[in-house]
Each structure stands twice: as structure tokens, then as C-alpha cells.
Amino acid sequence: MNDGSQASARLGLPISGEGLEAGCRDGGPVGRLLPNSVTVVEGPVTAGTDGLWPEEVGHVVNAVPKRRQEFATGRRYAHRALKILDVPLGALLASRDRSPLWPPGVTGSITHTDRYCAVAIARTTEVAAIGIDVEDVTRFNLDLLSHVLSPREITANLAGFGPDRRQQHGAAMFSAKEALYKFLRGVTTVQLTFRDCEIAFDQGSDHFQVELLAEAGPFASGHRFTGRYTFAGDLVATAIILPRPAP
Numbered sequence: 001m002n003d004g005s006q007a008s009a010r011l012g013l014p015i016s017g018e019g020l021e022a023g024c025r026d027g028g029p030v031g032r033l034l035p036n037s038v039t040v041v042e043g044p045v046t047a048g049t050d051g052l053w054p055e056e057v058g059h060v061v062n063a064v065p066k067r068r069q070e071f072a073t074g075r076r077y078a079h080r081a082l083k084i085l086d087v088p089l090g091a092l093l094a095s096r097d098r099s100p101l102w103p104p105g106v107t108g109s110i111t112h113t114d115r116y117c118a119v120a121i122a123r124t125t126e127v128a129a130i131g132i133d134v135e136d137v138t139r140f141n142l143d144l145l146s147h148v149l150s151p152r153e154i155t156a157n158l159a160g161f162g163p164d165r166r167q168q169h170g171a172a173m174f175s176a177k178e179a180l181y182k183f184l185r186g187v188t189t190v191q192l193t194f195r196d197c198e199i200a201f202d203q204g205s206d207h208f209q210v211e212l213l214a215e216a217g218p219f220a221s222g223h224r225f226t227g228r229y230t231f232a233g234d235l236v237a238t239a240i241i242l243p244r245p246a247p
């Protein structure tokens, strides 16, 4: 789906950080999931807080080094994405719930593992909300997943899979719920829990459906969104967007 209007990082997994440059255009996992109306910058998490505004550094001044690196990489990638969109640069602050305070006319989403980071933004004239998430598949097991997935979801989506596929797809379901959470923040202040939505993979495609089991702002219980997922090395990436209806 990418063309030259979308920037995404070269992917050379497993990611060591070396040789990966954010902003290249040959398709990182998040960029692959999103349409050209969304600008994506993704790549390795890198050290230091260079390039951040002092107000941004203030968000993580007391944080541990890992958190500082992840936050700073997200901000650097966000600045780059905003520059691509030709939006005047300024500090990208966060609200109390940590959601980024995007400049007027822009919506977006940030994700990071300890190695990989991605930022996706778009003009609100084209996209109403975006949620992206990347997870390291290796940290998931059924025990952990049973806290965020219902028995029905596990049976419907993972039954019959061997251990590796179960781990991969279980991680994808978790990631989809994280992406949904960030996505919903773009349209409502209502906060749902992991059990307030159900994920179902569309067999034979890279799409999933997520059904709300509770009302979320303008969306009634039972509303379904479609998202996309992909695997890249040890990572799974998910994305959900709400395009603006054509006028």
C-alpha cells in the first residue's frame, strides 16, 4: 500500500539496531499495514534524548534509561513524521493518560518495544483516528494471554494451532487490543478493558475484526472495526484506522 508519500523503515530482523535507519521507504511492518493517507516512520529504538524539546525531555527526566530511550525514539520519529506532513514542529507533549497531544489537524499513534519503534500520523481531514501497536512475540505465553483474552476468543482463534502459531497469534490478539485502546483515545475518553472487546481473525487474510462488547463514546456495543496485522521476525504489528467518510 505504500508509495513515496509514506516513509517507513527498512526492516532487517532480528533487529540489533545496527544498519537500520528510520525513515527509509521500503516497508517496515507498520507501514505495510496502513494506507498512503498515513505517514509512518519506524525503525530501531536508539539511545539518547538528542533532538527532543526541553519540555519533552521533562516527561522522562526521572525515568529509567530504557523508558527514556523508548520515549525519545518515539518523539524523534514523530518529529520526522510531522516534518514529512509539513506540520510546523514544536514539542509533542503528552496528556495525563500518556496519549500524545498531536498538533491541531493531526491524529496519530506511537508504539515501541524495547528494540523497535513506530509512529503513524495523518491529517484529521483524511483520518479520524489511528491505533498502532508492535509487540515482541517471544514474551507471550498462554498463561499471560488468558488474562487478556476470553476463553471464547482463545478457542475461536487459537484452537488447533501448534505452540508456535498459538504464541504468534495470541500475541497478535493482545497487540490488536492495545492498538484498539490507542485508536479509541482518538475518538472518545471512554476507556475499555481487555475483556470489553473480542478479536476474530479473518481466516486466510491479514485482517482481523474487533467487536466492542461495551459502548465506547460514539460506538455502540456490538460495533465492529477491521484492523490488519503482520509478523516480522519476532515482532507482530497491528493497526486500526478510522478513515473520514468522503464528504
Ligand SMILES: CC(C)(COP(=O)(O)OP(=O)(O)OC[C@H]1O[C@@H](n2cnc3c(N)ncnc32)[C@H](O)[C@@H]1OP(=O)(O)O)[C@@H](O)C(=O)NCCC(=O)NCCS
Binding pocket: 070, 071, 072, 074, 094, 097, 098, 099, 100, 109, 110, 111, 112, 113, 132, 133, 134, 177, 178, 179, 180, 181, 182, 183, 184, 185, 192, 193, 194, 195, 196, 197
Ligand atoms: C496505553 C497502553 C496501550 C500503552 O501500552 P504500552 O505497552 O506502553 O504500549 P506501546 O509501547 O506500544 O505504546 C506506548 C505509547 O502509546 C501511547 N499511549 C500511551 N497511553 C495512551 C493512551 N491512553 N491513548 C493513546 N495512546 C497512548 C504513548 O505515545 C506511548 O508512548 P510514549 O509514552 O513513549 O509517548 C497500555 O498501557 C494500556 O492501557 N493497555 C490496555 C489496553 C486495553 O485495555 N485494550 C482493550 C480495550 S480497548
